[in-house]
Structure formats: structure tokens, C-alpha cells
Amino acid sequence: MLQDNLKDIFREYEYKFTPQRKAVVSVLFKNSLPMTVHDIFLKTKEKYADIGLATVYRTLDVLQVASVLGQVKKRYAPAYYLKQRHGFTLTCYSCGQNSPEPPSLAQALEQAEKEMGFRLQNLKVVGLCQDCAHK
Numbered sequence: 001m002l003q004d005n006l007k008d009i010f011r012e013y014e015y016k017f018t019p020q021r022k023a024v025v026s027v028l029f030k031n032s033l034p035m036t037v038h039d040i041f042l043k044t045k046e047k048y049a050d051i052g053l054a055t056v057y058r059t060l061d062v063l064q065v066a067s068v069l070g071q072v073k074k075r076y077a078p079a080y081y082l083k084q085r086h087g088f089t090l091t092c093y094s095c096g097q098n099s100p101e102p103p104s105l106a107q108a109l110e111q112a113e114k115e116m117g118f119r120l121q122n123l124k125v126v127g128l129c130q131d132c133a134h135k
């Protein structure tokens with residue numbers, strides 16, 4: 001799913017989603033903590049010894065412009081992390097409890113994105129949870 005989106009994103013910026021770029025993305029995916037360019041470069045190098053730092057930078061640039069990637073300032077170098085797409089929550093207005101997103105809704109939003117050509121970043125849905133509805 002995200003693989004397809006990424007391919008489109010790279011195509012949009014006239015880059016091919018090469019195995020090296022894929023490797024950069026998967027390094028980001030496997031690490032939940034923000035990583036510096038150097039961290040990402042070294043990790044990707046484990047798989048593609050011949051990868052250049054320029055490829056890593058260009059990949060990060062594209063992801064950042066496309067809002068897939070976020071950046072946090074660290075003390076010496078900025079660190080990057082993959083933004084969670086569809087980070088939407090269902091919040092009960094009565095008790096404030098957050099419910100996990102139902103997969104069917106995630107799928108519907110994914111479909112809506114395709115139709116609209118609009119990529120959603122996050123969404124908050126407010127309602128009444130099951131417990132509160134029965135009080």
C-alpha cells in the first residue's frame with residue numbers, strides 16, 4: 001500500500017524508486033526513533049555497500065517535500081523520521097477515551113485519497129464510545 005504510494009511520490013519528482021531508495025525508506029521504517037542522515041546512510045550501507053550519501057540525501061529530500069518525512073532538530077544534526085500516515089484517532093467526547101482506528105475506516109480513507117488525489121496526514125474523529133453510549 002505505502003510502497004505504491006511511495007513509487008508515485010518518487011515518480012512525481014521524476015525519480016525512480018530504486019532498490020537503493022527503497023532500502024533507505026525501509027531503514028526509516030524499521031527504526032521508530034528519529035535518525036540522522038549519517039545513521040540512515042550507515043544502516044543502508046549494510047545492505048547496499050555502494051550507496052552514495054547523495055542518494056540518501058535526495059531520497060530524504062523527496063520524502064520531506066512530500067510530507068512523508070518529518071524532521072526534528074537534534075543538538076548536532078537534524079534527525080529524520082517517517083511520519084505516520086492516517087494517524088487518526090477516535091476520541092470519546094464524554095470520557096475522553098481514545099479508540100484504535102478501525103481498519104475499514106483506514107481502507108476507506110486510503111480509497112478516498114486515491115480518488116481525490118489528496119494525501120491525508122491525520123484526522124481526529126470525536127464521538128461517543130460504546131460505554132458512554134449505554135450510560
Ligand SMILES: [Zn+2]
Pocket residue numbers: 092093094095096097128129130131132133
Ligand atoms: Zn466514552
